[in-house]
Amino acid sequence: MQLITPAIGTPRFSPVTLGEKLKSLEIDGFAFTETVHKPNQTLAKHYHEHANIAFVLNGSFTEMLDRRSFECSSQSLIIKPAGEAHANHYGRGGMHCFLIEVKPHKVESLRSLSKTFERINHVRGGMFSLLAMRIWKEMRVMDSASPLAIEGLSFELIAELSRHSNLVSERQLPYWLKRVREILHAHFSETGSLANVAKTVDVHPVHLAREFRRFYGCTLGEYVRGLRIEFACRKLSTSDMPLVEISLAAGFSHQAHFSRIFKRQIGITAREFRSLHRSR
Numbered sequence: 001m002q003l004i005t006p007a008i009g010t011p012r013f014s015p016v017t018l019g020e021k022l023k024s025l026e027i028d029g030f031a032f033t034e035t036v037h038k039p040n041q042t043l044a045k046h047y048h049e050h051a052n053i054a055f056v057l058n059g060s061f062t063e064m065l066d067r068r069s070f071e072c073s074s075q076s077l078i079i080k081p082a083g084e085a086h087a088n089h090y091g092r093g094g095m096h097c098f099l100i101e102v103k104p105h106k107v108e109s110l111r112s113l114s115k116t117f118e119r120i121n122h123v124r125g126g127m128f129s130l131l132a133m134r135i136w137k138e139m140r141v142m143d144s145a146s147p148l149a150i151e152g153l154s155f156e157l158i159a160e161l162s163r164h165s166n167l168v169s170e171r172q173l174p175y176w177l178k179r180v181r182e183i184l185h186a187h188f189s190e191t192g193s194l195a196n197v198a199k200t201v202d203v204h205p206v207h208l209a210r211e212f213r214r215f216y217g218c219t220l221g222e223y224v225r226g227l228r229i230e231f232a233c234r235k236l237s238t239s240d241m242p243l244v245e246i247s248l249a250a251g252f253s254h255q256a257h258f259s260r261i262f263k264r265q266i267g268i269t270a271r272e273f274r275s276l277h278r279s280r
Helices: 104-110 126-141 146-166 175-186 194-201 205-216 220-238 243-250 255-266 270-278
Strands: 002-004 012-014 020-027 030-037 041-048 051-064 069-072 076-080 086-102 121-124
Touching: 020 126, 020 146, 030 051, 030 126, 030 146, 051 126, 051 220, 069 076, 076 126, 086 104, 086 126, 086 146, 121 126, 121 146, 126 146, 126 220, 126 255, 126 270, 175 194, 175 205, 175 220, 194 205, 205 220, 220 243, 220 255, 220 270, 243 255, 243 270, 255 270
Parallel strands: 002 041, 012 041
Antiparallel strands: 020 030, 030 086, 041 086, 051 069, 051 076, 051 086, 076 121
């Protein structure tokens, strides 16, 4: 294990990232940085000057705070206020990360509209991952329209995170709804129905559909589709599995359907996505 310790005192200030910087970009109060971190590396306690959203493109890490920790796997996001002291340990596969920093004047301009950066939050999947992936994709392809697209998608991501933080807390989530989420994660590649899931947790289908949207901000179908695309993204970036095999393993009926949904959600084709990951 490699341990990086601060020269004088703890925590120390981290200038954007303590990993290897691959690419960076600044747009009107936002700073975007793509980094990689070595396997089994531990970073001693430090903090970041700006509020930020860290999106795990590949790999994993553990975020360690004073009284709690978060296991951040591929396609997850962790949101932190400025100055939040924390330590990190990167998994045996290292981590490929996309960091979105929001500078103080931008945070202040959003404060009346969003409380996103007032506390730590950890989310995974659904619209959060898809939006973060699209922002990263725009930074990688970078044409004349990309700055506008990146800024718009960043606001959209913050809006989705704000909606999520305004919902009732996880502790208030009904047990049966937690069970529904577990079922969807365990069986996302299978063909199911709302009625069957409702029967499994012993609630009425209408009640399930209404409460799921209230707590998660999307339908069951949209949630499952997001899980399938997340799975495909992981396979595309970490394996040489053919597209047809990935599409079937993810639960799509055929490759053409998978290709349409993937491009609609991510903004580029699956082949282009794989090439972007291999070009870093």
